[in-house]
Amino acid sequence: MARLPNINRELSACLQCGYCVRVCDTYAQEPWESNSPRGKIYYLKQLQNKTPIDKMLGRKVEVDEEFVEALYKCTGCAACWSVCHVSIEFAEFWEVVREWVVDQGKGPLPAHKKLGESILANNNPYKEPPAKRGDWFPSNINKVAMNPDVCFFAGCTASYRMQRIPQAAATFLDRCGVRQNIMGADEMCCTSPMLRTGQIKASRDFAENNVRQTEKMGARAMVTACAGCYKTTTHDYKRFYSRPSFEVYHFSQYALKLLKEKKVKYTKNYGNMKVTYHDPCHLGRHAGVFEVPREVIKSVPGLELVEMGRNRMSSQCCGAGGGYKSQFNEFAVNIAAKRVKEAIDTGAERIITTCPFCVLNLQQGAKQLGSDIKVMDLSELLAEATA
Numbered sequence: 571m572a573r574l575p576n577i578n579r580e581l582s583a584c585l586q587c588g589y590c591v592r593v594c595d596t597y598a599q600e601p602w603e604s605n606s607p608r609g610k611i612y613y614l615k616q617l618q619n620k621t622p623i624d625k626m627l628g629r630k631v632e633v634d635e636e637f638v639e640a641l642y643k644c645t646g647c648a649a650c651w652s653v654c655h656v657s658i659e660f661a662e663f664w665e666v667v668r669e670w671v672v673d674q675g676k677g678p679l680p681a682h683k684k685l686g687e688s689i690l691a692n693n694n695p696y697k698e699p700p701a702k703r704g705d706w707f708p709s710n711i712n713k714v715a716m717n718p719d720v721c722f723f724a725g726c727t728a729s730y731r732m733q734r735i736p737q738a739a740a741t742f743l744d745r746c747g748v749r750q751n752i753m754g755a756d757e758m759c760c761t762s763p764m765l766r767t768g769q770i771k772a773s774r775d776f777a778e779n780n781v782r783q784t785e786k787m788g789a790r791a792m793v794t795a796c797a798g799c800y801k802t803t804t805h806d807y808k809r810f811y812s813r814p815s816f817e818v819y820h821f822s823q824y825a826l827k828l829l830k831e832k833k834v835k836y837t838k839n840y841g842n843m844k845v846t847y848h849d850p851c852h853l854g855r856h857a858g859v860f861e862v863p864r865e866v867i868k869s870v871p872g873l874e875l876v877e878m879g880r881n882r883m884s885s886q887c888c889g890a891g892g893g894y895k896s897q898f899n900e901f902a903v904n905i906a907a908k909r910v911k912e913a914i915d916t917g918a919e920r921i922i923t924t925c926p927f928c929v930l931n932l933q934q935g936a937k938q939l940g941s942d943i944k945v946m947d948l949s950e951l952l953a954e955a956t957a
Contacts, residue, residue: 574618575670580663581618583656584611590650590660595887595908596643596894599901605640607650607660613637614667638677641668645905646766646892647851652883661856664892668768681897682767690772693758694726704754706733711744718751720824721789723780723803725796725926726759732926732947736795739821739949743793745956746833750793753783762798762852765806767893777803777811784816791817793824795949797853797925798891804857820853822863822924822948829869838955840872846918847875848909848932849885850925863924863948870955876916878909886912888923890931906935913943920944922951 590607591597603609620631641664648661671677678686685695693700706729707713720743724736743750758780761773780803784792792814794800800820807814819827828834847867853859860882867875880886889895889905910932913921921943923929932945 574614575666577614577663577666578618580658581611581615583658584608584615585655586612587655589653589655593649593653593884595647595649595889595905596645596901599898599904600643604636605643607644610637610640613640633671633674633676638671639679641671642677642679642682642767642893642897643901644892645851645887645889645894645902647887648855649884649887652855665766665768668766669770670768672768678767678769678893679897682763682769682893685763685767685893685896686769686772689759689761689764693776694730695759695763696726696730698730701755703729703757704752706736707752707754708737708740711740711750713751714749715751715787717788717790719749719789720751720791720793720819721784721787722750722752723757723760723792723794723799724752725794725799727926727930728795729757732930735926735929735947735949738947738953739793739795742825742949742952742956745835746828748828751787751789753780756783760799760802762802762806763893763896765802766891770810773806773810777807781807781811781814784814789816791819791824793819793821795821795926797850797857798927801852801856820857820859820862820924822853822866823859825866825948825952826862829866834869834952834956836871836955837957838871840870840955842872842874843920844874844876844916844918845920845922846878846913846916847881848878848888848913848921848923848928849882850923850928851885851887851891853924854885855883863922866948867922867951870951876918878912878916880912888928888931889935890927895927895931902931903934903938906931907938908935910935910939910941910943910945914939914941918943920946922946922948924948
């Protein structure tokens, strides 16, 4: 067995206290200790301390299929990090371990391999033609070919599966006088689906393409529709290529910028409608963007923002991250349903979030519950409120 990656500090620091077990939503789906963060840390410690005596005593200390499956029964939400008494940065930790498992030829799981193969072949995980990537862009909005204010980066899910989200975002930006353009067929996957599942080989080339295409058009900034794309572009790109030379905003951040510049003109008053906000893990816990979307929501006339019990740093994951939904869809929707129930309990009529994955999975969670609560992206709310 190959040497473990550089995780000695984390393995030594873990107290096996179990606080992480209480907040792990994937463990709640299958409550075996081996599926918990603590259980996986313990297993890794046994691998680290393996000796010839283990073999003599018939102890099975190896990276087997059971451990690999347990490793991927995780959304990468890092709720375990938020309660860790020794501050193990689990968002990074699990990705490092997955990279190591893939390097050993033991992972990822079948669904993740298919995603990776499609990204390499088609520049997106959905086996869709790259030429149609920009077809979502509204025909009534002019594209500014050179030196636009923003290059809008829709990402794969918004471009091919949740097109109403980038359409709403582009419409809102246009109403605010933002000169925009997109990469269209030249836009490539940010590679977040591969990075979160331990597949890192494509990230350098894809990062270089997206950065250079944005620079080529002379855009002052990039605006992303997706929390995962935002995290990957701002955090991961510098690991594989370089930090972007332009500003990178999540849509919510750019919307707040426009609000402060007094470029937003609301045309609708919602008349004391209660809404609640769901923090995407990649935007909230991972990137530290908690208050920005809330400020934008509070600026909309007639909306009352009510918080779910678990919010901000302690927010519950929607269940769709880390490759979990692609391999364990039933469990992912169960987690989403649990989150939707929490939203319903606040008395909110709508769940607002800022990630296409969250919108998709929370909608499926609401359907499982038979609830008519509306799940929408912040961009959709702003397009509606400025119509």
